Amino acid sequence: xxxxxxxxxxxxxxxxxxxxxxxxxxxxxxxxxxxxxxxxxxxxxxxxxxxxxxxxxxxxxxxxxxxxxxxxxxxxxxxxxxxxxxxxxxxxxxxxxxxxxxxxxxxxxxxxxxxxxxxxxxxxxxxxxxxxxxxxxxxxxxxxxxxxxxxxxxxxxxxxxxxxxxxxxxxxxxxxxxxxxxxxxxxxxxxxxxxxxxxxxxxxxxxxxxxxxxxxxxxxxxxxxxxxxxxxxxxxxxxxxxxxxxxxxxxxxxxxxxxxxxxxxxxxxxxxxxxxxxxxxxxxxxxxxxxxxxxxxxxxxxxxxxxxxxxxxxxxxxxxxxxxxxxxxxx
Numbered sequence: 001x002x003x004x005x006x007x008x009x010x011x012x013x014x015x016x017x018x019x020x021x022x023x024x025x026x027x028x029x030x031x032x033x034x035x036x037x038x039x040x041x042x043x044x045x046x047x048x049x050x051x052x053x054x055x056x057x058x059x060x061x062x063x064x065x066x067x068x069x070x071x072x073x074x075x076x077x078x079x080x081x082x083x084x085x086x087x088x089x090x091x092x093x094x095x096x097x098x099x100x101x102x103x104x105x106x107x108x109x110x111x112x113x114x115x116x117x118x119x120x121x122x123x124x125x126x127x128x129x130x131x132x133x134x135x136x137x138x139x140x141x142x143x144x145x146x147x148x149x150x151x152x153x154x155x156x157x158x159x160x161x162x163x164x165x166x167x168x169x170x171x172x173x174x175x176x177x178x179x180x181x182x183x184x185x186x187x188x189x190x191x192x193x194x195x196x197x198x199x200x201x202x203x204x205x206x207x208x209x210x211x212x213x214x215x216x217x218x219x220x221x222x223x224x225x226x227x228x229x230x231x232x233x234x235x236x237x238x239x240x241x242x243x244x245x246x247x248x249x250x251x252x253x254x255x256x257x258x259x260x261x262x263x264x265x266x267x268x269x270x271x272x273x274x275x276x277x278x279x280x281x282x283x284x285x286x287x288x289x290x291x292x293x294x295x296x297x298x299x300x301x302x303x304x305x306x307x308x309x310x311x312x313x314x315x316x317x318x319x320x321x322x323x324x325x326x327x328x329x330x331x
Contacts, residue, residue, distance in 0.1 A: 008039045018178050027040060074216075097213050106202075111170060127172040135290065203257030205256075206257075237276065247310060255284070257280065257281040279293070279294040280294070
């Protein structure tokens with residue numbers, strides 16, 4: 001066995017419990033694929049040390065840049081990101097080698113015992129650092145004659161859930177995928193209620209629930225090995241969602257939600273995927289105005305077709321006034 005084959009692959013990851021759990025799952029899969037040891041290299045990103053709200057520091061790239069710098073410097077061999085944190089423009093010298101099968105893309109309301117979205121009391125205080133969630137939660141409340149207060153918060157999952165345990169907030173909104181990946185949901189939430197929010201009420205962030213595995217584009221052997229972890233349907237879906245985000249010229253902290261899902265028919269021999277539906281929403285954070293549209297077409301057979309689906313819906317949303325609802329646009 002060559003020295004290169006024996007050397008452990010270095011996987012760059014953020015230090016948070018969620019990032020370590022995600023990277024641990026990927027490391028196990030890569031060990032099985034390659035037969036090589038994989039070691040986690042913990043990297044602190046700007047988003048981890050800044051105490052500012054994500055919307056203030058731009059969101060786009062704040063959890064990603066340090067990992068990418070380590071990749072380009074040869075300090076790590078590959079990195080695992082939450083796909084929703086990735087800027088939509090892909091650097092030429094880095095390859096998005098794999099997007100594994102997506103976890104649950106929905107948001108989940110973690111609330112005081114007995115509370116759900118439909119049972120929120122007047123004046124409920126809901127914590128979230130996401131303008132996208134604020135826009136849709138406030139729109140939902142308005143449409144149901146409910147007054148709520150969305151409270152900007154930061155911190156890891158334990159910190160956010162702690163606000164509800166302590167009674168400082170009635171609920172917080174988290175990504176279901178994150179809760180699922182760290183496991184121990186019962187232990188973490190205890191007596192609190194979990195309400196997995198229908199995407200008909202709250203569309204997730206583009207790429208939410210999916211992971212991105214990135215490495216140097218020049219390392220052809222590693223690109224090919226990691227590609228075995230790629231899920232084509234997930235890649236097509238998130239490519240369409242991120243294309244919509246890019247065409248809106250919005251960063252990942254903008255109040256934009258998007259979800260592409262596959263529509264299937266029963267052929268008598270099982271389900272056959274026939275079409276892809278892409279839904280998008282843009283709104284003001286107070287929920288007073290939303291532009292929400294969808295389009296359905298053949299399942300994209302290529303990257304270009306998935307990109308075209310996203311651009312098509314973005315153009316329709318812009319024609320309906322979406323640009324004026326997003327506040328700052330990405331440069």
